[in-house]
Amino acid sequence: MIGLRCLALAAILAFGGAAQAEEIVIKIENFTFHPAEITIKPGTTVTWQNGDDIPHSIVEDNAKFRSKALDTGEMFSMTFANAAVIGYFCGLHPHMKGKIVVKP
Amino acid sequence: MAHHEYDDDGISRRHALECMIWAGTGVLWTVSAGVPKSLGLLDRAAAAEVASSGFTFLQISDSHVGFDKPANPHAIDTLREAIDHVKALPQKPSFMLHTGDITHLSKPAQFDNAEQLIGSAGVPVHYVPGEHDIVDEGMGTTYLERYGKNTKGSGWYSFDQNGVHFVGLVNVANLKAGGLGFLGNDQLEWLEDDLRALKASTPIVVFAHIPLWSIYPNWGWGTDDAAIPLGYLKRFGSVTVLNGHIHQLMQKVEGNVTFHTARSTAFPQPAPGTAPSPGPMLVPAEKLRGVLGITSVTYTQGNEALAITDTALANQ
Numbered sequence: 255m256i257g258l259r260c261l262a263l264a265a266i267l268a269f270g271g272a273a274q275a276e277e278i279v280i281k282i283e284n285f286t287f288h289p290a291e292i293t294i295k296p297g298t299t300v301t302w303q304n305g306d307d308i309p310h311s312i313v314e315d316n317a318k319f320r321s322k323a324l325d326t327g328e329m330f331s332m333t334f335a336n337a338a339v340i341g342y343f344c345g346l347h348p349h350m351k352g353k354i355v356v357k358p
Numbered sequence: 359m360a361h362h363e364y365d366d367d368g369i370s371r372r373h374a375l376e377c378m379i380w381a382g383t384g385v386l387w388t389v390s391a392g393v394p395k396s397l398g399l400l401d402r403a404a405a406a407e408v409a410s411s412g413f414t415f416l417q418i419s420d421s422h423v424g425f426d427k428p429a430n431p432h433a434i435d436t437l438r439e440a441i442d443h444v445k446a447l448p449q450k451p452s453f454m455l456h457t458g459d460i461t462h463l464s465k466p467a468q469f470d471n472a473e474q475l476i477g478s479a480g481v482p483v484h485y486v487p488g489e490h491d492i493v494d495e496g497m498g499t500t501y502l503e504r505y506g507k508n509t510k511g512s513g514w515y516s517f518d519q520n521g522v523h524f525v526g527l528v529n530v531a532n533l534k535a536g537g538l539g540f541l542g543n544d545q546l547e548w549l550e551d552d553l554r555a556l557k558a559s560t561p562i563v564v565f566a567h568i569p570l571w572s573i574y575p576n577w578g579w580g581t582d583d584a585a586i587p588l589g590y591l592k593r594f595g596s597v598t599v600l601n602g603h604i605h606q607l608m609q610k611v612e613g614n615v616t617f618h619t620a621r622s623t624a625f626p627q628p629a630p631g632t633a634p635s636p637g638p639m640l641v642p643a644e645k646l647r648g649v650l651g652i653t654s655v656t657y658t659q660g661n662e663a664l665a666i667t668d669t670a671l672a673n674q
Contacts, residue, residue, distance in 0.1 A: 323493035
C-alpha cells in the first residue's frame with residue numbers, strides 16, 4: 255500500500271505534477287513515535303506505521319481526529335492542509351506523545 | 359516472586375496476607391475473618407480451608423484473545439489451559455473477576471471466543487474492560503453490549519458477596535494526552551456515593567484493569583486520579599485492590615490497602631524499566647508456560663509461615 259503510494263508520488267514528481275505533495279512516515283516502535291516531532295509543509299501527508307506487537311492509535315490531543323487501533327504493520331494517514339501545531343497521542347497508551355508543526 | 363518484607367519474628371499476619379497465592383492462570387481468593395486472602399489453585403489443603411469458609415473467587419486477567427504475535431502465537435490455547443485449571447479445582451470458586459484485556463482488538467469474534475472459553479468454566483464472571491476491549495469503532499459499545507448490563511458509564515459497578523463489597527472500576531476510557539489510567543469525575547462521584555452507606559468494617563475489593571498505584575509512570579503503569587478513590591477507602595479496615603495490565607505479579611501494602619497485579623494468560627511483559635518498552639516479552643517457546651505458570655502460596659490459619667509453590671502451566 256505504501257509502495258503504491260510512493261510509486262504514485264514518484265510519478266507525480268517525475269512527470270512534473272503541479273502538487274508539491276510530500277509524504278512523511280512516522281514509525282511507531284517501542285511505544286514511541288519516530289520522529290516524535292516533525293515540521294512539515296502544508297499539503298503534506300503523514301503516515302503512521304505501527305511496528306510494535308501491540309496495537310496503537312493516533313488521537314489528536316483534543317480528539318479532533320482519531321485513527322482506529324492499528325495492529326502490527328497497519329498504517330494511518332492524514333494530510334495537513336493548513337499551518338498549525340498539532341499535538342497527538344496514542345489512545346491506548348497516552349504517555350506516547352507526538353507533535354506536528356505545519357508551516358509554509 | 360515479588361518482594362516480601364520479613365522480620366526477625368517471621369511474617370506478620372499482614373505480610374502473610376500480602377504474600378498471597380499467585381497463579382499465572384488466576385488467583386484463587388477466599389475470605390476469612392473478613393480479610394480476603396488467596397489460596398493455591400491446586401492445593402488440596404488450601405481447598406479444605408476454602409471449603410470451611412465457603413467463599414472463593416478467582417482473578418483472571420489479560421487474556422488478549424486474538425493475540426498471535428511471536429510472544430505467544432496461540433494466546434487462545436494458554437487461556438484454554440488456564441480455564442482447564444479452573445475446571446480442575448477441587449472447590450469451585452463462587453465467581454471469577456476478569457480484570458480486562460479480554461480481547462486484543464475488541465473484535466466481535468474475539469469477544470465470542472473469549473466468552474465461549476471463559477464461560478465454559480461454569481462460574482459467573484464479573485468483568486471490567488482493559489484498553490484493548492474498547493478499541494472498536496464505538497469506543498466501547500461492543501464491550502458494553504456484552505458486559506454493560508447493570509453498569510454505569512463506561513462499565514463500572516459494584517456488588518456484594520457474603521458481606522464483602524466488590525467494586526469494578528474502569529480506568530481505560532477517555533484517556534488524556536500524556537496521562538496514565540483515568541477514572542474521571544462521573545465515576546468518582548458514583549464511587550463516593552456507592553461507599554457512603556457501608557460500615558467501615560465491610561471488607562472492600564476494588565478491581566480495575568490498570569494498576570491503581572503508581573508502578574512505573576514512564577510506561578503508563580498507574581492511574582492519574584487514583585488518590586481520590588483511595589481517599590474514599592481510607593476509613594475501611596480491609597481494602598484489596600486487584601489489577602492487571604502489566605502482565606506480571608506486583609504486590610504492595612500501604613496502610614489498610616493491599617494492592618496486587620495478576621499475571622496474564624497470554625504473554626509476559628518485562629519488569630519495569632528493564633526493556634526499551636513494555637511490549638510483549640519474548641521468551642523461548644518452551645519457557646512460555648513457565649512464565650504463565652502458577653505460583654501458589656499456602657497460608658494456614660495459625661501458622662504464620664507461608665508455603666510458596668511455583669507450579670508451571672505445563673511441566674517442562
